[in-house]
Amino acid sequence: MDFTAATRSATGDNVSREAWVEMQLIQTFMRYARPALHAALVLIVIMLAILHGGVEPLGLWLWAAAATVITLVRYGVISVYHRKLVGVSGPPLRAFMARYGWTWSLSAMIWGASMFVFFPRAPLHDQFLCMLILVGLAGFAVGTFASCLSCFTAYVNGLGLAVVASLAYELLTERGLPSTFNIYAMVALVLIYWTVIRVAGQRFHEVQRATLELQYDNSALIASLTEKSRAALEAVEIKNRFIASAAHDLRQPVHALALYADWLAAEPEFVAQIAPKIVRSTKAVNDLFNSLFDLAGLDTDPLRVIRQEIDLAGLLQDLEVQYAPLAQERGLRFRTRIASGRVSSDPVLLKRLVGNLLSNALRNTHQGGVLLASRRRHGAWCIEVWDTGVGIAKEHQQAIFQEFYRIPLPGTEEGFGLGLAIVSRLSRALGHPVGMASKPGRGSVFWVELPPAPPQR
Incomplete structure (x- = not known):
């Protein structure tokens, strides 16, 4: 050599x-x-x-x-x-x-x-x-x-x-x-x-x-x-993919809005049928912009992580209150299995991280339900999100954390491929490892490892 x-x-x-x-x-x-x-x-x-x-x-x-x-x-x-x-x-x-x-x-x-x-x-x-x-x-x-x-x-x-x-x-x-x-x-x-x-x-x-x-x-x-050169080239590639995918995902609801507006202008008597479609298209555009702003904020503004002692059960119960109605709206069961404990993290960023995992699970589950759980494992606390969705094959399990990546399978068309990218950025910022396991056709589980809060003196 x-x-x-x-x-x-x-x-x-x-x-x-x-x-x-x-x-x-x-x-x-x-x-x-x-x-x-x-x-x-x-x-x-x-x-x-x-x-x-x-x-x-x-x-x-x-x-x-x-x-x-x-x-x-x-x-x-x-x-x-x-x-x-x-x-x-x-x-x-x-x-x-x-x-x-x-x-x-x-x-x-x-x-x-x-x-x-x-x-x-x-x-x-x-x-x-x-x-x-x-x-x-x-x-x-x-x-x-x-x-x-x-x-x-x-x-x-x-x-x-x-x-x-x-x-x-x-x-x-x-x-x-x-x-x-x-x-x-x-x-x-x-x-x-x-x-x-x-x-x-x-x-x-x-x-x-x-x-x-x-x-x-x-x-x-x-x-x-x-x-650094490789990272810069990757960043340029991601930015190009980001812009192309955002333009592609934005075109459909905006085009639909234009069609519905023309239809409403031509036939105002059909407002009852057209208005819900306009609302859905507007919501899709709004969701995309919210995801883009979230992701751009993580890139441009350094996250201020304010660590404190958090009641894990209380945080997960707040998430249950927020996401259980969404599950019910989709005809899914939303269950919890929460153990009491205290962890050290930033409550706002942690809630965003777990919320994105829950949104991803609800979006890709069409029958069955979602389980939000917490348990102690190897001296650390784990928050787990289980679903009975389409599952993720091994060859996609690394790529799903990239921006705009969506698994090319029926049942995964919803969303913009940004939720897990945001999870990845928040995981790095907080120092909380994120893992997953999945079986295609049977569902997935994502987990976040959290350090326990130091004992009180």
Whole structure:
């Protein structure tokens, strides 16, 4: 996976900036670690070829065996990472590095311990070649291991400590403290080079980290702009659909009003038959405008949510008084099953929300009835609206909360497709989740989850 794709994946999966940067640094570290091991195996063979016959063979072969074993162990660690941890971030990755990071330190110490084998026992030119290899290993670690600062530090420190220990051993045991100036100069050079390598690795790590952080921030910004652009395009599409649907729904009752007015003007004696039709058409226009004003108000004016403690039973009884006559007018039963309780919400907005659910249920129910209920569930209060209407298939259950969406089934022609869109907006404003379940042909249930009022002191 390339960096850009990985960044999009990380931001999409809500991986924190620090966790993503750490994951990429370890990924870079592991990507270069395997070629470094290939080079290490080659260098073991080169060291054997250089020192064979020039130093004591037992020590040389013991060192070569130890270097080979630790190299194979590091191969195993890298294989475990590639099998299980590629793309993993956070605690599992940190635990893995804490568990196996010592292998880099031990490897460096074994390489540094080669000084005990050849210094100063091998011929001078062989010593020079072997020291060049150790210097190269330290320099190579800057570009290879600096991505993982802890492993880089452990590697360089292990290598430096082993080399200094071998020089100190030579000073103290072989030649004594009043040794030649060359040995002291070599110790000084090792310490200076060790410091330079550590500083270079630290700087290189900081540059890599800063680059990745900038890349993450840029990708997060691009993702945010993309999301905002998508939302803006959706808003334009909704507005266009809104205008088209409103014009379509308004045309029919206005056209009917014009026909009835012409009819009344031509034949005033039929006023008794025409007047009810004019009233119905006027009511349809008025209902549409009321719904449009409600929805537009939710979009343009920020809702002021005034939370307070509400008597749930009293609020639902008020709704029963308001909607029971509408049910009776349509020949439907309106039942309630209300449990007493107190909730925290805005009474005006909550009543609008539940009222829209009741209007939707009554509009789409043609026989049977509607049940308004409240009950306690999982520590929260639920207001439920049950109906025996046409039901809603699964493929429509998300879309019904969009503006002007009406299910293309007989029995759903009434209304303008705005009631549940208003419910969705009020639900977000109040922070009260709305859910539903339905079986086509058998009816639906909508529910609103409400937090209980805090206990009175």
